[in-house]
Amino acid sequence: MKLQGRIVDIHNKRIFKGEITVEDGRIISIEQKQHDVEHYILPGFVDAHIHIESSMLVPSEFARIAVKHGTVATVSDPHEIANVLGIEGVEFMIENGKQVPFKFNFGAPSCVPATTFESAGAIIDSEGIKDLLANPDIKYLAEMMNYPGVLFDDAEVMKKIALAKQFNKPVDGHAPGLRGDEVSKYIDAGISTDHECFTYEEALEKLQKGMKILIREGSAAKNFEALIGLAEEHFENIMFCSDDKHPDDLMLSHINGLCARAVSKGLDVFKVLQMACVNPVKHYNLEVGLLQEGDPADCILVEDLLDFKTLQTYVNGELVFNGNETLIQSVEFETLNNFNCDKKSVIDFKVASTSTKIRVIEALEGQLVTNELIADACIVDNNIVSNVKADILKMTVVNRYNNANPAMAFIKNFGLKEGAIASSVGHDSHNIIAVGVSDEALCKAVNLLIENKGGICAVSDREQLVLELPVAGIMSDKDAVSVSESYVKLDKMAKTLGSTLIAPYMTLSFMALLVIPALKLSDKGLFNGTHFKFTSLQIN
Numbered sequence: 001m002k003l004q005g006r007i008v009d010i011h012n013k014r015i016f017k018g019e020i021t022v023e024d025g026r027i028i029s030i031e032q033k034q035h036d037v038e039h040y041i042l043p044g045f046v047d048a049h050i051h052i053e054s055s056m057l058v059p060s061e062f063a064r065i066a067v068k069h070g071t072v073a074t075v076s077d078p079h080e081i082a083n084v085l086g087i088e089g090v091e092f093m094i095e096n097g098k099q100v101p102f103k104f105n106f107g108a109p110s111c112v113p114a115t116t117f118e119s120a121g122a123i124i125d126s127e128g129i130k131d132l133l134a135n136p137d138i139k140y141l142a143e144m145m146n147y148p149g150v151l152f153d154d155a156e157v158m159k160k161i162a163l164a165k166q167f168n169k170p171v172d173g174h175a176p177g178l179r180g181d182e183v184s185k186y187i188d189a190g191i192s193t194d195h196e197c198f199t200y201e202e203a204l205e206k207l208q209k210g211m212k213i214l215i216r217e218g219s220a221a222k223n224f225e226a227l228i229g230l231a232e233e234h235f236e237n238i239m240f241c242s243d244d245k246h247p248d249d250l251m252l253s254h255i256n257g258l259c260a261r262a263v264s265k266g267l268d269v270f271k272v273l274q275m276a277c278v279n280p281v282k283h284y285n286l287e288v289g290l291l292q293e294g295d296p297a298d299c300i301l302v303e304d305l306l307d308f309k310t311l312q313t314y315v316n317g318e319l320v321f322n323g324n325e326t327l328i329q330s331v332e333f334e335t336l337n338n339f340n341c342d343k344k345s346v347i348d349f350k351v352a353s354t355s356t357k358i359r360v361i362e363a364l365e366g367q368l369v370t371n372e373l374i375a376d377a378c379i380v381d382n383n384i385v386s387n388v389k390a391d392i393l394k395m396t397v398v399n400r401y402n403n404a405n406p407a408m409a410f411i412k413n414f415g416l417k418e419g420a421i422a423s424s425v426g427h428d429s430h431n432i433i434a435v436g437v438s439d440e441a442l443c444k445a446v447n448l449l450i451e452n453k454g455g456i457c458a459v460s461d462r463e464q465l466v467l468e469l470p471v472a473g474i475m476s477d478k479d480a481v482s483v484s485e486s487y488v489k490l491d492k493m494a495k496t497l498g499s500t501l502i503a504p505y506m507t508l509s510f511m512a513l514l515v516i517p518a519l520k521l522s523d524k525g526l527f528n529g530t531h532f533k534f535t536s537l538q539i540n
Contacts, residue, residue: 001317004035005301008042010278010290013270015040022297025316030293039311042273043291044072044298045255046280048214048239049143049172049195052093052104053080053474054425054509055250056467056483059093062250063102064328065480067321069254070300070310073103073288075241075280077142077172082109083429084338084472086122087132092336094137099331101315103288103298107142107172108132110160114145114428115514117534118522119399121338121429126159133167139284140164143174143195145428145515148532150189151182161190170284176369176516179205187211192283195241196516198367203227204234212237212283215275217258219246220506222366228262235271239279246506247484248491256308269305330479335471339424339453341400344446349396349439351384351408353377355538358384359526360392361411361511361519365501368510372519372528373412374539384410384538386437391415394439397512398432398446399523400424400454400473406446409521409537411435411511417498419460420445421490423505424473427513431523435508456505458493465490 007018007030019033020041052062052074059076066074076097081089090106097104108129113120124132132138141164144150149157164171175186176196187209195214197203198221203213207230215231215238217224231238240258255276262272281288289295297317303309313321320327355377362371378387386393395411398404414421420436422445432449436442445459448466454473457466467486469476476483487505494504501507514520517529528535 003041003301004033004037005039005041007291008040008273008305010043010270010273011292022317025297025318027289027291027293027295027297039301039303040305041291041299041301043277043289044300044313044315045070045259045276046286046288047071047074047242047255048280049241049243050074050076051080051244052076053078054244055247056425056469056474056476056487057247057480058333058471058475058477059097059104060100060331061480063097063100064326064330065250066254067102067313067315067328068310068326069256070302070308070313071254072298072300072313072315073105073286075105075107075139075284077107077109079109079111079142079428080430080474081472082112082122082124083114084121084474085336086112086124087128088336089122089472090132096331096333100328101318101320102328103286103315105139105284105286106137107140108138109142111145111428117514117524117527118429118512119401119431119524121401126156126163129160130163133163133169138169139286140170140172143172144191145174147175147178147186150186150191165190173211174515177202184209195243198223198226198369200226200229203230207234207237212239214239214241215258216241216243218242218244219249219503220244220366220510221368224258224261228265228267231262231267231271231275235274236279238275239283240276244506246503247480247487251480251484256310259308260306263306335477337453337470337472339400339473341398341403341450343450344398344406344443346439346443348406349394349408349442351537353379353382353384355540357539358410358537359519359535359539361395361409361521363411363413363501363507363511368513368516370511370517370519375410377538385439388417388437393435393437394442395435395511395521396433396442396446397426397521397523400431404523407521407523407525409526413501414504415498415500419458419497421458421494421497421499421504421508422446422449423456423508424449424454424469425456425509427509429512429523430474431512433508433512456490458490458497460497465493
């Protein structure tokens with residue numbers, strides 16, 4: 001096979017008209033050659049950190065959409081399914097991904113469960129991590145979210161990091177807001193990346209101390225604008241990532257969209273492509289081609305170096321996207337799940353009043369961090385209820401692995417005026433999480449997900465919608481187009497119910513993420529992520 005076009009040589013920072021010859025999936029020659037072809041040939045894009053599960057698609061279906069945007073590989077943390085199903089879930093992701101021509105590079109989830117302050121479906125201890133790291137399909141130790149464990153030399157945490165060093169595999173970080181001597185100790189432990197920076201100053205400090213920074217632009221957490229200014233000087237130590245990307249967003253763009261935005265800001269295209277293509281391959285030692293002789297033919301044809309509209313995508317020399325059509329076929333697979341709780345009653349969602357003041361989670365647009373507010377309790381018949389006028393709504397997290405009383409809290413900025421929304425995608429343990437204007441609406445939404453053994457839904461007095469997620473309660477068994485269409489309808493209904501958030505379901509899914517400050521809710525209670533301990537809902 002021969003490919004002609006304007007060849008983008010990132011390593012030597014040059015563009016020339018030429019021809020690439022591919023045999024047996026590898027590039028055997030790259031030659032300068034005059035022709036009339038105007039499109040550009042460059043290495044495929046790599047998402048340097050993503051949880052495939054957050055697309056609500058299994059890996060094989062994710063690949064069918066990602067190649068449309070010129071993505072040929074991902075650095076994928078199967079942390080979400082691991083918290084539901086343990087090593088069995090990780091093995092499912094690896095095997096499903098192998099069924100299609102796409103380069104998934106999975107890590108060993110370092111924090112299963114993410115904390116001891118929530119109920120998860122599985123545990124992966126250091127012995128489990130050892131088994132995973134011994135697998136050549138596992139490329140790295142995935143994000144060490146338990147940064148307090150690193151700072152306080154927790155024995156089990158340090159064993160996991162030591163094992164990664166033993167197997168000569170990188171260790172990913174996760175330390176939002178960590179600065180000063182604490183971040184120095186975190187880095188010195190052997191942790192090499194962070195995708196959680198949300199300020200320029202934080203990312204700069206971590207870069208200066210030797211860490212590599214992943215600029216994240218997902219469906220909920222959006223840090224591109226805050227951090228892209230670092231790329232001019234530090235491009236050799238920066239990568240692009242999604243972290244979590246919902247199906248409707250994935251249909252529109254992927255890493256190509258970040259490249260276009262970076263170039264539009266005047267950033268040199270070679271620096272942009274170094275971050276989008278080269279740096280992840282080098283850092284994680286990926287078997288992904290970078291458009292050099294002898295490399296796997298993992299390359300893309302794009303219309304220009306402004307919008308990066310993909311014309312064709314090749315993986316190991318195989319054409320997997322051509323024009324508007326993905327050439328990757330859907331594959332069959334068996335679903336697996338872990339959903340074992342009974343339906344709830346309205347009375348289960350009542351909060352008996354003992355005080356007139358409550359702690360409130362303040363959700364922030366485009367951020368995973370939250371604030372802690374103090375507000376007046378709205379009390380009816382000794383039950384603290386949602387204050388719709390003040391946009392302080394009742395929230396619940398329900399253990400889906402065992403029967404237990406729902407944990408209750410209150411949250412601001414969801415904006416619902418009626419009904420409720422709920423999801424069994426609730427990072428990191430994936431219990432059911434819901435926000436609603438009344439106990440009745442909360443109960444209805446939660447029970448709808450229990451009936452379906454997973455999904456996301458919206459309910460009102462007039463209607464209900466649900467997107468079923470039968471694979472581990474967090475992924476669909478359908479194709480991306482079907483999932484995206486259903487998700488768009490749910491997103492529209494949530495906004496019809498009053499939500500003012502850009503991505504209400506993605507934001508909802510992170511309100512149980514205890515390792516991100518300041519205030520979150522687990523199935524065991526209200527949690528202060530700054531001090532890493534439970535706190536009271538009511539203030540006496």
